[in-house]
Amino acid sequence: MENKWFLPLVLSLFIAVLSLAAAAKLVQLPPIFILGDSTADIGTNNSNNFLPGSKARADFPHNGIDFPNSPRPTGRFSNGLNSADFLAFGYKRSPRPFLSLSATCLQKKQFRGINFASGGSGLLDITGQTLLTLMKFGTGNIPFGASFKNQKNVLSLTEQIQQFSSVKNNLTALMGAVATEKFLKESLIFISIGSNDLFGYYHSKSSIPKEKFLSSLEVAYENHLKTLYNLGARKFGIISVAPIGCCPSQRIFNATGGCLEELNDNAIAFHSRLDALLCKLSSEYKGMKYSLGNSYEMTINVIQNPLPFNFTQVEAACCGTGKLNAENFCKPDANLCSNRDQYLFWDRFHPTQAAYKLAAVTLYGGGPQFVTPINFAQLAEA
Numbered sequence: 001m002e003n004k005w006f007l008p009l010v011l012s013l014f015i016a017v018l019s020l021a022a023a024a025k026l027v028q029l030p031p032i033f034i035l036g037d038s039t040a041d042i043g044t045n046n047s048n049n050f051l052p053g054s055k056a057r058a059d060f061p062h063n064g065i066d067f068p069n070s071p072r073p074t075g076r077f078s079n080g081l082n083s084a085d086f087l088a089f090g091y092k093r094s095p096r097p098f099l100s101l102s103a104t105c106l107q108k109k110q111f112r113g114i115n116f117a118s119g120g121s122g123l124l125d126i127t128g129q130t131l132l133t134l135m136k137f138g139t140g141n142i143p144f145g146a147s148f149k150n151q152k153n154v155l156s157l158t159e160q161i162q163q164f165s166s167v168k169n170n171l172t173a174l175m176g177a178v179a180t181e182k183f184l185k186e187s188l189i190f191i192s193i194g195s196n197d198l199f200g201y202y203h204s205k206s207s208i209p210k211e212k213f214l215s216s217l218e219v220a221y222e223n224h225l226k227t228l229y230n231l232g233a234r235k236f237g238i239i240s241v242a243p244i245g246c247c248p249s250q251r252i253f254n255a256t257g258g259c260l261e262e263l264n265d266n267a268i269a270f271h272s273r274l275d276a277l278l279c280k281l282s283s284e285y286k287g288m289k290y291s292l293g294n295s296y297e298m299t300i301n302v303i304q305n306p307l308p309f310n311f312t313q314v315e316a317a318c319c320g321t322g323k324l325n326a327e328n329f330c331k332p333d334a335n336l337c338s339n340r341d342q343y344l345f346w347d348r349f350h351p352t353q354a355a356y357k358l359a360a361v362t363l364y365g366g367g368p369q370f371v372t373p374i375n376f377a378q379l380a381e382a
Contacts, residue, residue, distance in 0.1 A: 029090045030380055031113040031183065033167075033233075035160045036192035037128075038119030038350060040084040043075030044097045044155060045119045051099075053152050056120030056128065061332045062319050066340060066353055068093075077119060079318065079340050080353035084115055086360030087190050087237070087376070098163045113187065116163050118155035122197040123220040128154035157193060161227050168231050184232035185287070188380060192239040194221075194274075198266050199244065210266065218273045225281060234287050237376050239363070240274055241267040242295040246303055248317040248326030249348035257315065257324070267296050275372070291371055291379040293363045298370050302344060302358070309358060311344050318343040318352060 034040050038056065045054040057075060058064075064073040066080035076082045084094035095113040120128035155163075171180045194217065201213050225236065244250065245263030254260055275292055282288045306314045318337040319330035328334065330347040337343055346352040351359070364376040374382065 029112070030235075031111065031187040032088050032091070032095055032190065033113050033164060033187055034084045034087065034094060034115045034117055034190045034192075035157060035164070036117040036190070036239075037121045037196055038077045038117075039082060039195075039239075039356075040087075040094075040115065040117035040190070040192045041075060041077065041119040042082065042084050042094050042097060042115050042117070044099060044115070044117060046075040051118075051152050051155070054120075054154060056118075056154055058119065058330075062330055062334065062336050065336070077347065077350040078353050078356060079346050081356060082350075082353070083192060083239070083356045083360060084117060084190075086357050087363070088113075089360065089364060098160075098167070114164075114167060116155070116160035117192070118160065120154040120196060121156050121160070121193065122200070123157060123194055123217050123224065124197055125156045125158050127196050127200055128156065157224055161224060161231075164228065164233075165231055181232055185234045187233065188235050188237055188376075189228060189233045190237045190239070191224075194241045194270060195244050195267075198241060198263065198270065202260075202263050202266065210269075214266070214269055214273055217270060218277055221274065222277055222281065225277075226285075229281075229285055229288060234289060235379055235382065236278075236288070236290040237293070237363070237379055238274065238278065238290060239293045240271040240295050242299040243267055243303070246299070246315075247349050248315065248320070248324040248345050251315060252323050252326050264296075271296055289374075289379060289382045291363075291374050291376050293359075293366075293371050293376070294369075295359070298359055298362050298366070299344075302355070306344070310342060310354070312339070312342040313337075314344040316343075317345045317347050319347050 038058075043059065045051045045057040046059040051057075058077045059073050059075045061073055063078065064076065064080065065071050067074055068080065081093060088094050091112060094115050096115060098114050098116050101114065118128070122128055168180060168184065171183060175183065197217055201208070206213065228236075243259065243264045244267055245260035250260045250263060251257050271294060278290045278292055282290055302309050302311060303314045306312065315324060317325040317330070318340050319334050320326055321328045321334050325335055326348040328348075340346070340352055341354040343352050344355050362370050366375055
């Protein structure tokens with residue numbers, strides 16, 4: 001079925017690209033803090049740097065084959081840049097990972113924010129520390145029930161917020177309480193998380209009723225947002241869960257090669273809860289502003305009408321092996337497509353650089369069918 005929004009979106013995105021480029025030159029850009037999962041991780045989980053025990057990582061080829069200027073694997077789950085880079089519009093790319101920073105970085109005149117995102121993380125602390133997550137990122141031959149207590153696999157959202165708190169403390173020591181409050185009030189807080197929680201719930205075949213599980217995610221999100229608010233955050237750019245049932249890794253479980261609709265239904269239900277939650281919190285907490293990106297509608301629109309967006313393949317992964325290149329993850333010996341800008345999916349779970357860019361442009365310049373109640377550009381100016 002055709003999506004009624006695709007022609008207006010093509011036109012609005014063209015205008016958005018021009019307006020954002022002009023805005024980046026004219027407006028002093030706010031500091032940016034990014035929290036989330038592998039869609040925004042720019043190297044937190046790298047094996048040789050910050051989380052040597054992590055299995056949820058992408059610091060090896062063919063990842064990064066199209067990274068600008070110096071193609072190399074950076075830890076991004078992408079052929080090049082990812083959502084964090086494009087969300088930092090006007091800057092060269094995403095601010096650096098928290099674990100790569102020294103105390104002197106905060107003293108720099110051009111300090112522009114920090115990336116806390118960690119691949120495999122979720123709203124729940126247990127997400128990312130389980131066998132299911134390791135299977136997702138390609139670690140095989142692990143006995144069921146194996147313990148990972150002695151190694152750090154991901155940084156949970158709770159831990160990412162604790163890192164944000166330590167940054168606030170350091171800023172307060174450097175700038176004073178009043179200046180820090182103003183600094184954080186003007187900052188943009190981007191959060192991209194939730195898909196790993198839904199993947200884990202679905203594939204664990206949990207006996208917990210769906211509505212009860214979704215309620216637990218909503219409560220967790222509410223607590224995380226309240227903590228950030230109490231730390232001084234005021235502007236929240238929230239990215240909801242995409243139609244994860246349409247990832248190549250999930251299509252191979254469907255005999256027809258179609259999407260897993262139960263997973264997609266969970267993503268839709270989660271977005272509805274998140275929408276209501278943000279509306280409630282913004283009415284209860286003074287000065288809180290938000291923009292909610294509907295990743296489901298944005299992505300399904302492209303899947304149903306790929307050609308206007310220059311995509312020719314929206315089912316298979318560019319890098320991988322087996323059916324739909326989705327039976328294993330992107331490793332140095334995996335199949336690799338040549339027309340990467342025409343693929344929606346880079347690997348069995350993650351978008352290509354081209355898809356990440358399209359999503360960011362939509363978040364900043366899209367209309368209420370994709371971003372509510374205001375878009376990210378309007379949030380930055382609010």
